[in-house]
Amino acid sequence: MGFISRGFRGRPRDEGVKLPPGQYLVHDFPVLSAGPTPRVPLDRWEFAIDTEDGKTHRWSWQELMALPSETPTVDLHCVTKWSKLGTAWKGVSLDTLFADVESSAEYALVYSYGGYTTNLPVEDLLDGKAWITYEFDGEELAPAHGGPARLLVPHLYLWKSAKWVQGIRLLNEDWPGFWETAGYHNYGDPWREQRYQGD
Amino acid sequence: MRRLAWHVAKLAEIRDETPTARTLVLDIPGWPGHLAGQHVDVRLTAEDGYSTQRSYSIASAADGERVDLTVQRVADGEVSPYLTEELRPGDELEIRGPVGGWFVWRPDGTRPVLLVGGGSGIVPLMAMIRAREQAGSRTPFRLLYSLREPGERYYAEELRKPISGLDVTYLYTRVVPDGWARPAGRVTVADVNTGGWPAEFRPECFVCGPTGFVETVSDILLAMGHDATAIKTERFGPTGG
Numbered sequence: 004m005g006f007i008s009r010g011f012r013g014r015p016r017d018e019g020v021k022l023p024p025g026q027y028l029v030h031d032f033p034v035l036s037a038g039p040t041p042r043v044p045l046d047r048w049e050f051a052i053d054t055e056d057g058k059t060h061r062w063s064w065q066e067l068m069a070l071p072s073e074t075p076t077v078d079l080h081c082v083t084k085w086s087k088l089g090t091a092w093k094g095v096s097l098d099t100l101f102a103d104v105e106s107s108a109e110y111a112l113v114y115s116y117g118g119y120t121t122n123l124p125v126e127d128l129l130d131g132k133a134w135i136t137y138e139f140d141g142e143e144l145a146p147a148h149g150g151p152a153r154l155l156v157p158h159l160y161l162w163k164s165a166k167w168v169q170g171i172r173l174l175n176e177d178w179p180g181f182w183e184t185a186g187y188h189n190y191g192d193p194w195r196e197q198r199y200q201g202d
Numbered sequence: 203m204r205r206l207a208w209h210v211a212k213l214a215e216i217r218d219e220t221p222t223a224r225t226l227v228l229d230i231p232g233w234p235g236h237l238a239g240q241h242v243d244v245r246l247t248a249e250d251g252y253s254t255q256r257s258y259s260i261a262s263a264a265d266g267e268r269v270d271l272t273v274q275r276v277a278d279g280e281v282s283p284y285l286t287e288e289l290r291p292g293d294e295l296e297i298r299g300p301v302g303g304w305f306v307w308r309p310d311g312t313r314p315v316l317l318v319g320g321g322s323g324i325v326p327l328m329a330m331i332r333a334r335e336q337a338g339s340r341t342p343f344r345l346l347y348s349l350r351e352p353g354e355r356y357y358a359e360e361l362r363k364p365i366s367g368l369d370v371t372y373l374y375t376r377v378v379p380d381g382w383a384r385p386a387g388r389v390t391v392a393d394v395n396t397g398g399w400p401a402e403f404r405p406e407c408f409v410c411g412p413t414g415f416v417e418t419v420s421d422i423l424l425a426m427g428h429d430a431t432a433i434k435t436e437r438f439g440p441t442g443g
């Protein structure tokens with residue numbers, strides 16, 4: 004017999020919805036970040052992919068806008084326990100951005116305006132699994148949610164979906180990012196409840 | 203790598219902070235200790251096996267196996283009404299932590315400290331004030347505490363007593379006490395300017411509370427010239443912008 008919290012019943016369960024372990028459903032959109040919200044003017048905005056050979060591919064805001072876009076509808080799972088289902092985004096698939104990038108690196112370190120970083124395997128960015136997004140729910144992405152553009156990798160906990168994304172550095176060795184250095188899980192799969200190191 | 207273990211805590215004591223918030227004093231056998239500003243995960247499990255988790259900041263300085271949490275009751279919430287109304291001394295609670303290595307203050311810090319809390323955002327800041335006292339630190343602290351009305355103050359007795367090196371400023375947003383100079387209202391640049399530190403002092407800034415509050419205060423601090431990397435934030439919030 005596992006642990007029971009005396010007198011706890013919980014909310015009536017919606018049996019139709021399956022959430023990762025330890026998550027609960029929200030309908031608003033909470034905000035999590037470790038510092039102030041950076042404001043990045045679009046005329047100075049730039050996104051880059053830096054390869055392990057020191058080559059850099061860059062896109063200005065206009066160049067990003069000119070690329071074919073996709074409109075993924077995805078579920079979000081935040082390590083602070085909330086999940087939000089069926090969120091609608093618009094952005095450019097990383098498959099599109101990686102089309103002309105020559106690299107055999109296995110690891111990526113994503114970096115943001117404001118200094119945030121997060122790491123993940125390159126394969127988690129490809130094959131329709133990740134986007135650089137600039138619209139949420141039909142509107143331009145608010146700064147508090149990572150605007151002008153944020154990485155979206157919905158199959159991992161949301162801290163991997165770096166807000167205010169500035170670039171992706173491709174590396175031959177794994178390099179832990181901001182929360183990954185501060186005790187959070189290196190990979191962060193919500194379905195395996197990989198919240199903290201050692202989970 | 204060692205996994206953060208779930209501990210079974212026992213509720214030793216309850217202290218009412220306000221009519222809708224209480225401090226839970228927990229005994230947690232095997233607790234590894236914590237830093238001021240860290241939080242725990244609380245897991246509740248119903249008889250049918252359903253379980254849910256929430257995060258709560260630690261209010262106390264490290265003290266053996268004792269850990270204080272202060273929980274604000276959120277109307278219609280799933281977990282906070284249980285913790286503030288149902289739980290009684292002797293009950294057990296599953297806890298895991300401590301979590302979070304960023305929003306922390308260490309007593310060997312020498313830079314002045316600015317704490318800005320909105321509502322229950324005071325909780326991890328109080329842990330920093332308590333850790334400072336416990337360590338006998340002389341690091342100068344300033345606290346700006348924004349709340350609706352005087353009746354919503356947490357830790358009112360403890361903060362009423364003067365603590366050397368700690369300045370406390372209350373910012374009431376709805377109702378002020380009789381004869382209070384500052385009219386009721388949300389935090390402004392003038393408040394942070396008067397009650398905080400000049401940017402040249404290079405203070406460490408900790409801002410905690412609902413999302414909108416944290417956004418406003420950190421924007422004010424940036425505009426005053428504080429370095430973005432010196433501003434650490436924790437958003438409890440329900441809703442974002």
Ligand SMILES: Cc1cc2nc3c(=O)[nH]c(=O)nc-3n(C[C@H](O)[C@H](O)[C@H](O)COP(=O)(O)OP(=O)(O)OC[C@H]3O[C@@H](n4cnc5c(N)ncnc54)[C@H](O)[C@@H]3O)c2cc1C
Nearest residue numbers: 083256257258259272273274279280281282322325438440
């Ligand atoms: C790192 C961290 C530390 C935290 N520390 C504390 C703490 O020290 N003390 C504390 O009381 N809480 C703290 N919280 C908030 C806490 O985790 C819960 O979100 C809160 O107790 C509400 O949970 P619930 O199950 O009662 O409400 P839910 O069932 O989750 O939500 C019910 C409704 O209330 C809204 N809501 C959720 N939270 C709030 C809120 N804070 N104010 C107003 N409305 C809300 C929701 O949007 C929802 O509509 C912390 C959160 C984080 C992420």
